Amino acid sequence: GQSLEQPSEVTAVEGAIVQINCTYQTSGFYGLSWYQQHDGGAPTFLSYNALDGLEETGRFSSFLSRSDSYGYLLLQELQMKDSASYFCAVRASDRGSTLGRLYFGRGTQLTVWP
Amino acid sequence: EADIYQTPRYLVIGTGKKITLECSQTMGHDKMYWYQQDPGMELHLIHYSYGVNSTEKGDLSSESTVSRIRTEHFPLTLESARPSHTSQYLCASYASGTGGRGANVLTFGAGSRLTVL
Numbered sequence: 001g002q003s004l005e006q007p008s009e010v011t012a013v014e015g016a017i018v019q020i021n022c023t024y025q026t027s028g029f030y031g032l033s034w035y036q037q038h039d040g041g042a043p044t045f046l047s048y049n050a051l052d053g054l055e056e057t058g059r060f061s062s063f064l065s066r067s068d069s070y071g072y073l074l075l076q077e078l079q080m081k082d083s084a085s086y087f088c089a090v091r092a093s094d095r096g097s098t099l100g101r102l103y104f105g106r107g108t109q110l111t112v113w114p
Numbered sequence: 115e116a117d118i119y120q121t122p123r124y125l126v127i128g129t130g131k132k133i134t135l136e137c138s139q140t141m142g143h144d145k146m147y148w149y150q151q152d153p154g155m156e157l158h159l160i161h162y163s164y165g166v167n168s169t170e171k172g173d174l175s176s177e178s179t180v181s182r183i184r185t186e187h188f189p190l191t192l193e194s195a196r197p198s199h200t201s202q203y204l205c206a207s208y209a210s211g212t213g214g215r216g217a218n219v220l221t222f223g224a225g226s227r228l229t230v231l
Contacts, residue, residue: 033218042204042222043157050218087157091218102220106156 002026004105006088011111012078020073020086020108028093032064032071033102035087043087046073075110083112117141120205120223127195128231135190135226137205146188147220149204150174157204163188195230202227 004024012018022032031050035043049055049064049071061074075082085107092103118139127133139146144165149157159172163182177199178192188207192199205223 031218035220042224043220044222045219048218085154101159101162102218104157107154109154 002090002092002103004088004090004103006086006105006108008106009109009111011113013113014078014080016078016112017074017076018078018110020075020088020110022071022073022088022105024069024071024088024090024105026069026090026092026103029066029069030091030093032062033089033091034060034062034073035089035104036084037087037107038084046086078112080112080114083110085109118205118207118221118223120203120226122226123224124227124229126229126231129194129196131195131230133192133195133228135203135205135228137188137190137223138186139188139205139207139221139223140186141207141221142185143207143221144185146182146205146207148172148178148180148188148190149206150176151202151204151225153202161190195228197230200228200230 006022033048034046036046037043047062049062052066054063059076064071087107088105089102121136146163148161150160151157158174160174160176161172161180163169166182169180169182178190180190182188203226206220208220
């Protein structure tokens with residue numbers, strides 16, 4: 001089966017940098033994604049890593065180490081609006097699709113204080 | 115500007131009622147999913163479809179059913195709602211065959227928040 005571990009909550013102040021880690025156990029791994037979800041809202045896509053290394057998109061960066069089954073989301077210059085839940089998701093083998101399917105972690109609640 | 119639409123956004127109904135949650139997408143995506151999510155909790159896959167006339171049950175046992183008669187439409191039905199069905203239901207889709215990064219972006223609808231009394 002598939003399993004993902006990420007911290008349940010993280011707090012930080014505006015302007016700070018925070019890192020949300022995600023470790024996974026899976027078979028047939030394709031890649032690691034991150035989604036952001038504000039209270040009452042729908043998840044929105046942030047990033048995707050298929051290969052080892054760091055991907056940067058503005059204030060957000062995502063890292064993957066396939067050999068360590070580990071990734072993280074790095075949020076810089078935190079703003080109040082970044083307060084949300086962040087989900088890591090692994091794309092892994094699924095019998096019905098050559099592209100696999102997504103398995104989500106339990107989510108990390110990020111609270112940014114002024 | 116959502117390309118995937120869910121209705122109703124909020125629904126409060128009594129036990130035993132039949133309900134259908136609608137989901138439509140205008141992107142021509144062949145893969146569609148229904149997730150169930152309780153407040154502050156993870157997303158549980160309850161149904162998915164890889165195309166017209168293709169439906170599968172997901173990881174979480176659900177008393178709901180789905181259908182996929184048209185590519186753009188993936189409704190979820192509860193024949194007899196119970197308080198245990200109270201939750202948020204999220205519909206999502208993505209396009210297969212694109213490979214790489216594009217194949218790993220799920221687009222979610224705004225969700226249907228169901229309360230069963």
